Amino acid sequence: MKSLSLFLHLAPLALGSTRPSLNQRARNDSSTAFVSTVDLQTGAKCACGKLAASYSDSVFFPGSANYTAQATEYWDIRADLDPGCIFLPASADQVADAVSVFTTCQAQFAVRGGGHMNFPGSNNIDGGVLLAFSNMKDYKFHNDSIDVSPGMTWYDVYSALEPYGRAAIGGRLKTIGVPGLTLIGGVSYFINKYGFAMDNVLSYDVVLGNGTQVIANATSNPDLFWALKGGANNFGIVTKFTLKTYSMPHISTTIQQFNETAVYDFIKATCDWVVADSEPTIAAGSVLDISYNTTTGSVSPLLLGVQEGISNPPSMFANFTAIPGVSKTNNVTTSKQWASNLDSPKQMFRVMFGMHSMYPDPDVLYTMYQTWKSAIDQIADVAGLYPTFVLNISPASAARVAQTNGIGNVWGLDDEPTIWWQFSTGWDNAEDDLRVEACIRQLTEYLHGINKKNGLARDFIYMGDAGEWQDVFPVLPAENVQRMKEIRGKYDPLGTFSRLNWGGFKLGV
Numbered sequence: 001m002k003s004l005s006l007f008l009h010l011a012p013l014a015l016g017s018t019r020p021s022l023n024q025r026a027r028n029d030s031s032t033a034f035v036s037t038v039d040l041q042t043g044a045k046c047a048c049g050k051l052a053a054s055y056s057d058s059v060f061f062p063g064s065a066n067y068t069a070q071a072t073e074y075w076d077i078r079a080d081l082d083p084g085c086i087f088l089p090a091s092a093d094q095v096a097d098a099v100s101v102f103t104t105c106q107a108q109f110a111v112r113g114g115g116h117m118n119f120p121g122s123n124n125i126d127g128g129v130l131l132a133f134s135n136m137k138d139y140k141f142h143n144d145s146i147d148v149s150p151g152m153t154w155y156d157v158y159s160a161l162e163p164y165g166r167a168a169i170g171g172r173l174k175t176i177g178v179p180g181l182t183l184i185g186g187v188s189y190f191i192n193k194y195g196f197a198m199d200n201v202l203s204y205d206v207v208l209g210n211g212t213q214v215i216a217n218a219t220s221n222p223d224l225f226w227a228l229k230g231g232a233n234n235f236g237i238v239t240k241f242t243l244k245t246y247s248m249p250h251i252s253t254t255i256q257q258f259n260e261t262a263v264y265d266f267i268k269a270t271c272d273w274v275v276a277d278s279e280p281t282i283a284a285g286s287v288l289d290i291s292y293n294t295t296t297g298s299v300s301p302l303l304l305g306v307q308e309g310i311s312n313p314p315s316m317f318a319n320f321t322a323i324p325g326v327s328k329t330n331n332v333t334t335s336k337q338w339a340s341n342l343d344s345p346k347q348m349f350r351v352m353f354g355m356h357s358m359y360p361d362p363d364v365l366y367t368m369y370q371t372w373k374s375a376i377d378q379i380a381d382v383a384g385l386y387p388t389f390v391l392n393i394s395p396a397s398a399a400r401v402a403q404t405n406g407i408g409n410v411w412g413l414d415d416e417p418t419i420w421w422q423f424s425t426g427w428d429n430a431e432d433d434l435r436v437e438a439c440i441r442q443l444t445e446y447l448h449g450i451n452k453k454n455g456l457a458r459d460f461i462y463m464g465d466a467g468e469w470q471d472v473f474p475v476l477p478a479e480n481v482q483r484m485k486e487i488r489g490k491y492d493p494l495g496t497f498s499r500l501n502w503g504g505f506k507l508g509v
């Protein structure tokens with residue numbers, strides 16, 4: 001099932017040796033006068049020693065079998081690094097202990113949930129401490145909601161909900177982690193009616209940068225509650241997500257594969273759908289991509305369509321069903337069963353992402369597809385090249401969920417349909433890193449530049465699809481960015497999540 005496993009890979013660039021030391025990075029900002037004085041090795045040695053003294057069975061050092069197994073729990077091989085030690089906490093209290101140790105020791109650290117964010121340093125660290133959630137997989141079902149621990153994947157969540165005929169708003173592939181996806185936004189199969197995964201979180205349990213634990217919801221720390229809806233890993237470590245659930249005993253699915261002659265119609269059906277679906281009554285969503293095999297020259301558009309209910313074939317994908325295709329398979333199933341076939345195994349390949357958003361225009365998108373194909377031809381000799389042109393839809397109705405739920409989110413998206421176009425490119429060998437990265441980065445920004453000139457470009461950049469060079473916060477509404485910085489100053493005055501936990505998409509000074 002390699003094609004299905006590979007179709008949706010979204011973001012990476014290497015920080016490695018150019019990373020400044022903690023001392024170099026120490027600085028004052030509006031929220032804190034914290035200055036760190038400990039280097040990477042000294043901090044990690046202190047923290048690993050203290051953690052091992054308290055939790056000897058859950059701290060692993062290089063050379064041990066457990067360390068080796070944990071060190072490769074990453075989807076993108078580029079994210080494999082060499083932490084000084086790996087700590088697997090078993091409870092929120094242990095996470096809080098660890099954060100206290102990190103601040104006491106001034107130890108640099110990384111946090112890993114499902115391990116799918118694919119750029120080096122976002123979820124792993126050379127020499128520092130890796131805190132990984134592999135031992136925190138418990139959940140509690142409450143019918144209208146479910147409490148989920150940060151070690152769970154979306155398949156775990158859908159499996160927990162299946163006996164009750166209910167579903168949560170989460171990831172589209174089996175092994176994506178709950179924490180990373182939910183903190184960056186979260187595109188699901190039910191986006192048009194229920195919005196993003198973050199819009200469906202009722203409460204977060206959070207360990208702050210000084211090791212204290214707080215709850216963030218509509219009544220307790222509501223400012224932090226808002227900031228966690230799209231604010232990523234800038235405010236604390238979430239140890240519990242309380243997610244809304246919906247009655248959804250069955251879903252109707254379609255898998256449709258096409259050949260190159262259908263590319264224009266496939267793109268047009270995507271644009272027509274996202275524009276037309278402005279007042280949805282049926283929750284529906286998709287994975288849409290076009291893969292290009294440079295060895296055979298074949299181009300394969302693929303639709304994975306899902307909607308709530310038992311209509312068979314699923315009515316929301318009629319525009320695609322009308323296009324002559326290579327194969328079309330419809331089914332009525334459950335979210336758990338559907339996800340069980342859509343794995344994205346760890347250590348798949350090296351991957352570069354790049355994305356931007358735009359108003360849906362099929363002619364321009366088709367030209368972009370042709371330009372992408374020509375650019376990929378120039379690197380066709382790269383071993384293991386796996387290029388994919390991904391089309392994610394963001395209907396106006398998805399933005400309206402946050403506009404009308406009384407909470408909002410940090411994105412503040414406008415009430416209009418957009419296409420989030422993305423290049424996801426896999427390859428085999430480290431020697432080709434710079435070449436592939438340069439190609440994708442230049443191509444992405446070139447096409448976005450053209451769309452800016454023709455008025456189709458939109459500013460929003462989705463963290464789940466972005467390349468690591470892309471600065472995702474400055475493109476959000478300025479007042480939201482300012483508010484996030486104030487909230488960060490209030491809840492993390494020591495700068496634990498900007499200076500010690502520096503990887504991933506950060507707000508900046």
Ligand SMILES: Cc1cc2nc3c(=O)[nH]c(=O)nc-3n(C[C@H](O)[C@H](O)[C@H](O)COP(=O)(O)OP(=O)(O)OC[C@H]3O[C@@H](n4cnc5c(N)ncnc54)[C@H](O)[C@@H]3O)c2cc1C
Pocket residue numbers: 008009010075110111112113114115116117118122123150170171172173175176177178179180181182183184185186187188232233236237238239344463464465503504505
């Ligand atoms: C194959 C594939 C399919 C994808 N499909 C989708 C999709 O359907 N919809 C979508 O929206 N996105 C999708 N994405 C993007 C995905 O949502 C992000 O990569 C997301 O970060 C993955 O979450 P994770 O827990 O697996 O990641 P990790 O890599 O474990 O974590 C991501 C970031 O969150 C931080 N983090 C992790 N846990 C916590 C915590 N408890 N508290 C605070 N910070 C934490 C990490 O430090 C890291 O910076 C996909 C990505 C891939 C590679």
